[in-house]
Amino acid sequence: MTTSLSDIETPAAVIDVARTQRNIGRMQDRMNALGVSFRPHVKTTKCVAVADRQRAAGANGITVSTLREAEEFFAAGYDDILYAVCIAPHRLSRAQGLRDQGCRLRILVDSVEAAQAVVEAQSRRDPFEVLIEVDTDGHRSGVGPEDERLIEIGRILHTGGATLCGVLTHAGNSYELDDPEALEHLAEQERALSVRAAERLRAAGLPCPIVSVGSTPTALSARALDGVTEVRCGVYVFFDLFMTNVGVCAIDDIALSVLTTVVGHQSEKGWIIVDAGWMAMSRDRGTARQRHDYGYGIACDLAGHPLKGDLVMIAANQEHGILAATNGRLISLENRFPIGTRLRILPNHACATGAQFSEYHVATDNGIETWRRFNGW
Structure with missing residues (x-):
């Protein structure tokens, strides 16, 4: 473990x-x-x-x-x-x-x-x-x-x-x-x-x-x-960002996230590049038609708390996610989020994001447990 x-x-x-x-x-x-x-x-x-x-x-x-x-x-x-x-x-x-x-x-x-x-x-x-x-x-x-x-x-x-x-x-x-x-x-x-x-x-x-x-x-x-x-x-x-827009839960109720690592920056664009793309988050963009668009998800620190600056995954390729501040401000990316930084992304749709994985990692008093999940019909 x-x-x-x-x-x-x-x-x-x-x-x-x-x-x-x-x-x-x-x-x-x-x-x-x-x-x-x-x-x-x-x-x-x-x-x-x-x-x-x-x-x-x-x-x-x-x-x-x-x-x-x-x-x-x-x-x-x-x-x-x-x-x-x-x-x-x-x-x-x-x-x-x-x-x-x-x-x-x-x-x-x-x-x-x-x-x-x-x-x-x-x-x-x-x-x-x-x-x-x-x-x-x-x-x-x-x-x-x-x-x-x-x-x-x-x-x-x-x-x-x-x-x-x-x-x-x-x-x-x-x-x-x-x-x-x-x-x-x-x-x-x-x-x-x-x-x-x-x-x-x-x-x-x-x-x-x-x-x-x-x-x-x-x-x-x-x-x-x-x-x-x-x-x-x-x-x-688990709840998710879609359900926060519906109004039946708060951000702090969302129990599923995707752990990701910062792998690059595009400072002139205000981008942080992480190793969780749509293969991890899913293609679900359900919040785009709601009152608050969360992109592919919002970024949190390793403890699961949303980061200041409203960092959202604004775009995703297969294995790359792009984080940026929704307020449009450029931030000191390399200093605040150096290469190797671990972040957690809260998903739009817990069902779709969970389906991208074969197991969950769960923090307990004794360490990190692995809980099996399965897919298929």
Whole structure:
């Protein structure tokens, strides 16, 4: 085990474990107060060590976005898993394989065709457990809560022998907001329309025990969750610059950063060149369309505190990042940031930046631990 971040090869993904634990506790406490079960989405971290801390805090089950995640977490002892992407027919045999091994894997559909494929592919001795995705904000996927297809899908699953577990939604439009009142309104819309979909299924004589909602902004903005049984969200565990613009966290809540080394200067341009380019930070420039553009990320000292002068990664090539002061002032680069200086860059999107790495480096009382993460589908 290395003893210092100065001993790690760069670029590297670094977790601030104190911030991570604080974020986990904040969300779990909120879900407990709202009286709902919490099923965190592990797609952000893809890391068993982080999920273990979420489970220890009180989480019930996990949410995944790939079957690779389901397989990895099941092998690590997680057997209550929701695969929250509408199932493609070719993945049904792989999903059934997990269930055959004892994994309580629930899957998702939002079309008549997918429901029919599930019924045709399932095992009679172990039918699939299925939720129907409901569209509550026009963001991406799902069937409308008043759409007749909702009932048709439910009947296909129920009469075909599958276990109809309930409805699920994701208020993805929350990522486009930055006003607390608007976020509260969308959280209530997410709740109300999901509950309405559940009521319609029940009125049609179909089972609907689960009403599952979730996004980090709405989870942190909802005032009440009457009729909801569980909440899912994931990026809250690390947060990122995008979420600071949405308004649900502060810079000091961001728990993931990229460790990088200064490798050059362009003094006449006011540039610092570092060895973390877009292969480390990702190509995600989501903050460019928000109220504050953070480039590819903001620079911090080795302790994780933003540097004075508002240094931002204004540009990135594959293995090079360019830092400059956003206030336009030229600074004494060679004196303040000599070659070899270690810095940490806070990312725009924790999910995308984490995906660039196969491991996290975590500072503990005993030194720097390495936590495995994984990618793939």
